[in-house]
Amino acid sequence: MIIGLTGKRGSGKDTVASHLADKHGFSMLDFTRDVLAPILQKQGKPVTRDNLIDLGMEGRKKAHNGVWAEKLSVIIKRRGIGDYVISGVRFVEEVETFRKLLGEDFVLVSTLCDDRTRYERCRKRGTKGEGDLTFDQFMEHEKRPTEKVITETMKISDFVLDNNGTHEDLFSEADKVLKALKEKR
Numbered sequence: 706m707i708i709g710l711t712g713k714r715g716s717g718k719d720t721v722a723s724h725l726a727d728k729h730g731f732s733m734l735d736f737t738r739d740v741l742a743p744i745l746q747k748q749g750k751p752v753t754r755d756n757l758i759d760l761g762m763e764g765r766k767k768a769h770n771g772v773w774a775e776k777l778s779v780i781i782k783r784r785g786i787g788d789y790v791i792s793g794v795r796f797v798e799e800v801e802t803f804r805k806l807l808g809e810d811f812v813l814v815s816t817l818c819d820d821r822t823r824y825e826r827c828r829k830r831g832t833k834g835e836g837d838l839t840f841d842q843f844m845e846h847e848k849r850p851t852e853k854v855i856t857e858t859m860k861i862s863d864f865v866l867d868n869n870g871t872h873e874d875l876f877s878e879a880d881k882v883l884k885a886l887k888e889k890r
Contacts, residue, residue, distance in 0.1 A: 706886060707781065707807050709794040711858045712816035713847070715823030717868035717875055721816060722792040724876050729883060732784070735792040736761070740776045754835060758851050771802030778806040795851055797858050814882060815862040818869055820844065 708725065710718040725731040741760050742752045750756050764772050774794075781789055794800060794813065803811045818826075824843045827835045835843075846852060859865075864882045868875045 706890075707789045707791065707803070707811045708886075709791045709800065709803055709811060709813045710816060711794040711800075711813060711855060711862065712818070712868075713823060713852070713855055715826040716816040716818040717866070718792045718816050720868070720872065720875065721814070721866065721879050722790045724879055725788075725790045725883070728876075728880075729788070731788045731790040733790055733792065734777055734780060736773050736777065736795075737793065739780060740773050754846070758849055761851055765796075770796040770798035774799035774802035775806065778803060781807065795858060796854050797861060800858060800861055812864070812886060813858075813862045814864045814866060814879075815859040816866050816868050816875075817859075818867075822869065 708731070710721055712718050719735075722731075722733050722735070726733045737752070737757060741757050745752050745756055745760060761773065774796075777791060791803075794803070800813055803813075820843075821840070824838075824840050827843065828838060830836075838846075864885075866875060866878045866882065
């Protein structure tokens with residue numbers, strides 16, 4: 706089983722991915738850690754949100770919007786059988802690529818969360834250069850090409866998780882989705 710997670714930044718994708726890994730034995734993959742960050746590091750560039758966006762868009766422009774999904778699919782096929790969770794699916798074309806290359810094993814799950822809560826989470830974790838952002842700057846970033854598309858991608862999700870409650874609420878929802886997927890197999 707391969708679960709792709711989509712949702713706006715700070716909506717809980719990585720929290721769900723960690724839960725699936727810790728409690729259910731999934732192997733975690735993500736576009737930043739497993740594909741983009743190693744490229745930036747080889748180029749001698751810091752792993753910031755701006756550099757990640759620039760690299761991601763450059764690759765999409767040179768190839769197509771599903772290029773990074775192809776790279777993760779290769780990693781999954783090379784590693785072999787197992788359950789995987791991919792955090793950070795952004796583009797509809799990435800979903801199409803995963804569905805084409807991974808077949809019925811791929812399922813897309815969205816995480817939903819209100820803007821103010823997402824902002825506070827991003828500031829608190831302070832990764833990718835976001836620790837000092839104002840709320841207005843945070844919302845302005847939502848207009849970037851890699852962020853604007855997420856809403857469209859969320860519309861084609863197989864399942865939706867509401868993350869406006871506690872971690873326990875979110876984990877309970879994720880477990881229900883996992884149970885439904887296992888029963889379907």
